[in-house]
Amino acid sequence: MSKNKEEVINKPKHQLEIINSDQSVYEVIRIIGGIALFLEDHFSRFQQSMKILGISFEMDFQNFKRNIIDLVEKEKTLNGNIMFKYSMSESENNFTFSFVPHNYPGPEDYLHGVTTDLFFAERENPNAKVIQTIIRDGANQAIAKQKLYEVLLVDGDGLITEGSRSNVFFVKDNVFFTAPARKVLVGITRNKVMECLTELEFIVVEEAVSHSEISRCDAVFLTGTSPGILPVRSIGNQIFNTSHPLVIKLMEQYNNLIKKYIQIEKKII
Numbered sequence: 001m002s003k004n005k006e007e008v009i010n011k012p013k014h015q016l017e018i019i020n021s022d023q024s025v026y027e028v029i030r031i032i033g034g035i036a037l038f039l040e041d042h043f044s045r046f047q048q049s050m051k052i053l054g055i056s057f058e059m060d061f062q063n064f065k066r067n068i069i070d071l072v073e074k075e076k077t078l079n080g081n082i083m084f085k086y087s088m089s090e091s092e093n094n095f096t097f098s099f100v101p102h103n104y105p106g107p108e109d110y111l112h113g114v115t116t117d118l119f120f121a122e123r124e125n126p127n128a129k130v131i132q133t134i135i136r137d138g139a140n141q142a143i144a145k146q147k148l149y150e151v152l153l154v155d156g157d158g159l160i161t162e163g164s165r166s167n168v169f170f171v172k173d174n175v176f177f178t179a180p181a182r183k184v185l186v187g188i189t190r191n192k193v194m195e196c197l198t199e200l201e202f203i204v205v206e207e208a209v210s211h212s213e214i215s216r217c218d219a220v221f222l223t224g225t226s227p228g229i230l231p232v233r234s235i236g237n238q239i240f241n242t243s244h245p246l247v248i249k250l251m252e253q254y255n256n257l258i259k260k261y262i263q264i265e266k267k268i269i
Contacts, residue, residue: 024085024086024087024088025046025049025050025053025055025085025086026083026084026085026086027042027043027045027046027083027084028081028082028083028084028100028225028226029042029068029081029082029083029084029225030080030081030225030226031068031072031077031078031079031080031081031082032078032079032258032262033078033079033262033266034072034078035261035262035265035266036065036068036069036072036082036265037225037258037261037262038188038192038261039064039065039068040061041188041191041192042084042188043061043064043065045186045188046084046086050086055088057086059095064084067084067097068082068084068097071097071098071099075099077099080099080100080102081099081100081101081102081225081226082097082098082099082100083096083097083098083099083100084096084097085098102226103226104226104227105149105226105227105230109149109227109230110230110231110251111242112231112233112242113230113231113232113233113234113240113242114148114149114150114222114230114231114232114233115146115147115148115149115232115233115234116148116149116150116151116152116163116220116222116232116234116235116236117142117146117148117151117152117235117236118151118152118154118160118211118235118236119138119139119142119151119152119153119154119164120153120154121135121138121139121153121154122153122154122155122156122161123135123153123185135153135164136164136165139151139164139165140164143164149222149230150163150164150165150166150222151163151164152164152168152235154211155183155208158210158211158212159179159183159208159209159210159211160179160208160209160210160211160214161179161183161184161208162179162183162184162185163222163224165224166187166222166223166224166227166230167179167184167185167186167187167189167190167222167223167224168220168221168222168223168232169193169220169221169222169223170209170214170217170219170220171217171218171219171220171221171244171246171247172216172217172218173218174202174203174246175203175204175205176197176202176203176204176205176246177204177205177206177207177208177209177217178190178204178205178206178207178208179206179207179208179209180206180207180208181206183208187223187224187225188225189223189224189225189228189229189254190223192254192257193223193229193250193254195257196250196253196254196257197250199253200249200250200253202246202250214235214238215238217240218240218241218244219231219232219240219241219242219244219246219247220232220235220240221247228251228254228255228258229247229250229251229254231243231244231247
């Protein structure tokens, strides 16, 4: 398969898009009480994205962190999302730090879950966090048209890999399933959730769920920078339990992890 252009592959009953990316690498970092959440992990992932793309970048972590702190102080904004974007062109490379609009779920969303549907597309290079305009636009159109919170990407094998801007977990018979790291953009929140699952001694299997088997699952939830851990009420017409006891315990564990991180960072600053 050519990697120099966008391609469309015809699949039975569905059209699968293989999405190419442009040349902007980015990270979106959540700010809570003036603290950049899991900043070390974001910087590490950015470095990994650059390595995958074969691009060198000179900024070290301390300068990266200082830019975030300075922006928070300058804007006098203690809560929100900051985007760090590194753009490449034939003439020059440049980077920016800026606050960006965010959409945090409300209490009702965490209680009753959010609506989603399937979107038959896959990223060409899922492990690098690059801006992918076509897939983002297509997903946003589907979300707006169907009044959804998120769409879940389905690959050429019919497997649900991730959300358009989130990772996704399924729970079946008290076992947690999520697509393997090689198939997705590994979110910082996903990694922290995996740590929480281990601490709770819950069983987790890195295996993608087929879109034809979602009716066998008991619960589904999304993970991401803005939502944290967010229960899914529905995928299309399929309804799920949004009060699964193991998911509730996991959410509590994750929220405690955030509190501890913020407490430690405040002492450092």
